[in-house]
Amino acid sequence: xDSKALMVAVAAAxxxxxxxxxxxxxxxxxxxxxxWARPTAPGATIGAGYLTVTNNGAxxxxxxxxxxxxxxxxxxxxxxxxxxxxxxxAVEGFEIAPGETLTLAPGGNxxxxxxxxxxxxxxxxxxATLTFEKAGTVDxxxxxxxxxxxxxxSSGEHSGHGGMDHGGH
Amino acid sequence: xxxxxxxLLAGIAVCVAILAGLGLTLLLPxxxxxxxxxxxxxxxxxxxxxxLVGGDGLTVTDADFRGRFMxxxxxxxxxxxxxxxxxxxxxxxxxxxGEDSKRVTPVFISVDPERDTPDMVQDYVAFFDTRIVGLTGxxxxxxxxxxxxxxxxxxxxxxGGYTVDHTALTYLMGPDGTFRQLFRxxxxxxxxxxxxxxxxAAEPETTPQEGS
Numbered sequence: 001x002d003s004k005a006l007m008v009a010v011a012a013a014x015x016x017x018x019x020x021x022x023x024x025x026x027x028x029x030x031x032x033x034x035x036w037a038r039p040t041a042p043g044a045t046i047g048a049g050y051l052t053v054t055n056n057g058a059x060x061x062x063x064x065x066x067x068x069x070x071x072x073x074x075x076x077x078x079x080x081x082x083x084x085x086x087x088x089x090a091v092e093g094f095e096i097a098p099g100e101t102l103t104l105a106p107g108g109n110x111x112x113x114x115x116x117x118x119x120x121x122x123x124x125x126x127x128a129t130l131t132f133e134k135a136g137t138v139d140x141x142x143x144x145x146x147x148x149x150x151x152x153x154s155s156g157e158h159s160g161h162g163g164m165d166h167g168g169h
Numbered sequence: 170x171x172x173x174x175x176x177l178l179a180g181i182a183v184c185v186a187i188l189a190g191l192g193l194t195l196l197l198p199x200x201x202x203x204x205x206x207x208x209x210x211x212x213x214x215x216x217x218x219x220x221l222v223g224g225d226g227l228t229v230t231d232a233d234f235r236g237r238f239m240x241x242x243x244x245x246x247x248x249x250x251x252x253x254x255x256x257x258x259x260x261x262x263x264x265x266x267g268e269d270s271k272r273v274t275p276v277f278i279s280v281d282p283e284r285d286t287p288d289m290v291q292d293y294v295a296f297f298d299t300r301i302v303g304l305t306g307x308x309x310x311x312x313x314x315x316x317x318x319x320x321x322x323x324x325x326x327x328x329g330g331y332t333v334d335h336t337a338l339t340y341l342m343g344p345d346g347t348f349r350q351l352f353r354x355x356x357x358x359x360x361x362x363x364x365x366x367x368x369x370a371a372e373p374e375t376t377p378q379e380g381s
Binding site: 038040041042043044045046047048073075077079081084085086087088089090106107108110112113114115146 | 246247248249250251253254257289292293296297321325327328329330332334335336337338353354355
């Protein structure tokens with residue numbers, strides 16, 4: 001963990017509750033919105049992270065990777081549904097066109113946290129670093145929370161299952 | 170012209186089959202076609218007998234669930250997104266069902282018997298809802314139940330391990346063990362609960378006499 005990530009972690013520990021309400025990060029022209037991850041079952045070795053990235057600049061950028069102290073590796077995964085069959089694949093990156101928002105959400109594309117150091121516990125948060133092709137890296141905090149059952153994420157999340165519509169074959 | 174011959178032969182074969190079928194129908198006593206399902210209520214051949222292993226390592230069969238509705242989902246514990254989503258929604262469906270949830274057994278069947286031991290599967294599903302029954306089995310047992318439920322599953326190598334492509338539908342099975350309905354991932358727990366409530370209302374609970 002670099003010192004910056006450590007500071008974020010300490011800040012998260014100290015101000016955890018406030019972070020829930022002011023949870024966004026910026027790097028260059030990119031705004032990272034509400035990074036979060038699901039709580040994991042005991043013994044689980046993998047987890048999934050979600051977030052949005054809005055490109056407020058004039059040039060396209062790409063999310064090309066990430067890392068976290070909570071996992072040995074962070075991969076970018078697509079999730080598609082093809083006639084009811086779930087297919088998950090690692091990809092090199094996700095493009096974010098100018099003015100567009102990349103959405104990683106349940107039932108769709110996600111960050112895959114591989115070989116977790118320990119279970120992701122609801123209410124906690126874990127530091128992560130995202131790497132963009134042009135904007136560089138940004139340290140974020142993944143809030144560990146259950147999938148929102150109500151509110152804005154809810155209906156969008158279900159259309160987010162529409163990952164099945166762009167199976168990409 | 171030679172190209173047409175197979176078609177011609179096939180056509181003749183079809184005609185013969187139809188005529189034979191007609192003859193058979195005429196021979197059958199009227200009003201007693203025992204195996205002839207009507208088009209509207211033809212049972213969809215999804216589901217059937219299975220023998221699997223429960224969390225305590227003991228054998229579990231489809232017969233153990235008879236008399237109750239089953240809500241069945243296939244998945245694996247190393248599944249980061251779809252399976253947790255499905256199991257969480259299964260829990261919410263049960264909550265939305267309220268009292269009616271007592272007539273439904275939620276079941277999670279592993280499509281990754283290589284990694285998913287019985288206690289792993291049980292711990293995994295309990296994390297989402299303690300009512301969910303987690304089942305795994307031998308490769309042969311899992312292949313058999315997947316085949317019965319028309320569930321596609323295939324191991325796919327990824328960096329540092331493998332994932333399992335699999336059918337991510339949820340099946341509602343009736344108290345007699347036969348298929349009732351399937352739910353697609355985009356259907357909300359509320360929509361599912363509504364459909365399950367309707368199915369339950371259509372089949373009032375019988376007094377548990379037949380077993381004794």
